[in-house]
Amino acid sequence: MIDTTTKVREHYAATGLTDVIRTALMTIAPEGQTLTVARLAPLDQFHLRGIRATEELARAARLEPTSLVLDVGCGIGGPARYLASTYGCTVTGVDLSPGFVDAATYLTDRCALSDRVTFQTGDAMHLPVEDGTFDAVFLQHVAMNIQDRQALYAEVRRVLSQGGRFVTYDIVLRDGDVAYPVPWAHDASTSFLLSAEETRAALQRAGFQALLWRDDTQAVIDWFKTTTAGPPQSGSNPGLGLNLGVVMGAEFQSMNANLARNIRENRLGVLSAVLTRAV
Ligand SMILES: C[S@@+](CC[C@H](N)C(=O)[O-])C[C@H]1O[C@@H](n2cnc3c(N)ncnc32)[C@H](O)[C@@H]1O
Structure with missing residues (x-):
């Protein structure tokens, strides 16, 4: 049986x-031309509310040029x-998918950021880094794929420095059955959602205390309504950005329409939190 x-x-x-991304980018910047982070944002911010969510959470993490940051489940970076480009900090990204890590490395080179941003393939449950190394750990739209949430948070705590900040941005269970497929799972066999309350309890048990705890569900509903591609009710809304279809393929559109519906119908919610080690 497949694990x-x-x-x-x-x-x-x-x-x-x-190669798919290289070809898609030809129209906006031929190979050899440096790309900007802002230009790539519709393609490479693989979470609800896109770059705006990252901006807000980064502000709360109080990063500095000397900060060492770990992005767990970094996607394509x-x-x-x-x-790295906004705060001048140094970032390590770890992701389960070798294809994503390869694309992340390519895009970082195209943005001339390879001196400060590196990636490696790895599992969030066994991070390939030393204890207490990072001033901030980001975990955006990853936990819903992880069965043992308690062990995940313990692993994040292991790699976070004393006084460091843990930034987590996730989808949480609310009320009713989830309609699949969604962008992170074809069915419930790889989807491990908790409610906001269960998430808070797991974080507390892992030794975290919250500096920020915010329900972003309404902000996401509003964002879905205002995305340029049209309202989610139409069934044609790419929501997270049509360009994420480049990353996830043709099925992304229906996955994302289901996600919008799940949130609109109060089956799912969205949680932002910034935490620190309790002791
Ligand atoms: C929805 S994407 C989010 C990517 C990125 N955090 C972002 O916001 O742009 C989820 C990512 O989590 C990664 N992921 C899922 N389970 C993982 C695990 N156990 N260890 C490392 N990465 C994992 C996937 O490969 C995927 O890149």
């Missing part, structure tokens, strides 16, 4: 993604590049 981690890795398999 859960393998199924999640297959969901984000991204074979040949770097949009948030990591935003943090």
